[in-house]
Amino acid sequence: MGKIIAVANQKGGVGKTTTSVNLGACLAYIGKRVLLVDVDPQGNATSGIGIEKADVEHCIYDILVDDVAAKDVIKPTAVENLDIIPATIQLAGAEIELVPTISREVRLKRALEAVKDNYDYMVIDCPPSLGLLTINALTASDAVLIPVQCEYYALEGLSQLLNTVRLVQKHLNTDLTIEGVLLTMLDARTNLGIQVIDEVKKYFQDKVYKTIIPRNIRLSEAPSHGQPIIIYDPRSRGAEVYLDLAKEVVVNG
Numbered sequence: 644m645g646k647i648i649a650v651a652n653q654k655g656g657v658g659k660t661t662t663s664v665n666l667g668a669c670l671a672y673i674g675k676r677v678l679l680v681d682v683d684p685q686g687n688a689t690s691g692i693g694i695e696k697a698d699v700e701h702c703i704y705d706i707l708v709d710d711v712a713a714k715d716v717i718k719p720t721a722v723e724n725l726d727i728i729p730a731t732i733q734l735a736g737a738e739i740e741l742v743p744t745i746s747r748e749v750r751l752k753r754a755l756e757a758v759k760d761n762y763d764y765m766v767i768d769c770p771p772s773l774g775l776l777t778i779n780a781l782t783a784s785d786a787v788l789i790p791v792q793c794e795y796y797a798l799e800g801l802s803q804l805l806n807t808v809r810l811v812q813k814h815l816n817t818d819l820t821i822e823g824v825l826l827t828m829l830d831a832r833t834n835l836g837i838q839v840i841d842e843v844k845k846y847f848q849d850k851v852y853k854t855i856i857p858r859n860i861r862l863s864e865a866p867s868h869g870q871p872i873i874i875y876d877p878r879s880r881g882a883e884v885y886l887d888l889a890k891e892v893v894v895n896g
């Protein structure tokens with residue numbers, strides 16, 4: 644049975660998609676069978692892994708709203724061992740369309756359960772909100788990975804996220820754990836970054852990954868080529884650290 648990890652933080656631009664795509668690709672690179680699940684209407688993970696949205700016939704919307712089976716939506720990517728459930732802008736309507744439906748919070752969970760045996764890991768890229776799409780992701784997951792950007796106000800909003808995690812644990816998914824907190828976009832030249840690391844470690848203690856993701860220009864270039872960093876520039880620092888993260892995730896079990 645595969646492990647399902649939601650990459651979530653309602654704060655925008657903290658590295659959720661960069662982490663989902665590159666953690667997923669690095670897990671695949673070390674031989675794991677991986678399904679990337681794009682649950683963000685922006686579809687950044689979908690385009691970032693090289694899927695043309697114009698070519699997407701079925702997307703995550705069809706799973707959530709129209710009960711289409713996951714196996715009919717899954718697409719292979721150019722990366723060996725890595726498949727994706729893509730998202731398109733159509734998903735933007737789902738948050739509202741799901742409100743009056745039965746079992747609206749467990750739709751993703753049910754769909755993924757049907758394909759869970761085909762994968763070692765599923766990585767879900769969440770949108771920057773705590774709405775129904777993120778709730779579906781948390782309900783479907785075994786663990787949540789929280790990227791935190793190494794900047795001022797890094798911890799702001801995290802109590803809201805943790806509160807949502809607790810509510811999901813209580814009402815929808817008692818098995819959900821916090822997989823870890825990932826520090827992202829560290830600029831090692833500033834003292835601020837170091838201060839944020841200390842602050843986050845004080846708060847989350849051993850839940851913080853040893854791997855810290857630095858700012859790396861190659862990581863920001865890769866999505867426009869539709870490639871994960873391990874393909875775009877395997878010798879870059881970005882590739883190195885996301886490979887380290889993948890190994891840490893495997894070791895953590």
Ligand SMILES: Nc1ncnc2c1ncn2[C@@H]1O[C@H](COP(=O)(O)OP(=O)(O)OP(=O)(O)O)[C@@H](O)[C@H]1O
Nearest residue numbers: 655656657658659660661771828857858859862863
């Ligand atoms: N380690 C990094 N070094 C340099 N640039 C990065 C790094 N991580 C992310 N970026 C860039 O920062 C921007 C935001 O990252 P990303 O899209 O991963 O965040 P996000 O949390 O998914 O955003 P959103 O909330 O909009 O979904 C992107 O342009 C991305 O390329």
Ligand SMILES: [Mg+2]
Nearest residue numbers: 659660683687
């Ligand atoms: Mg994103």
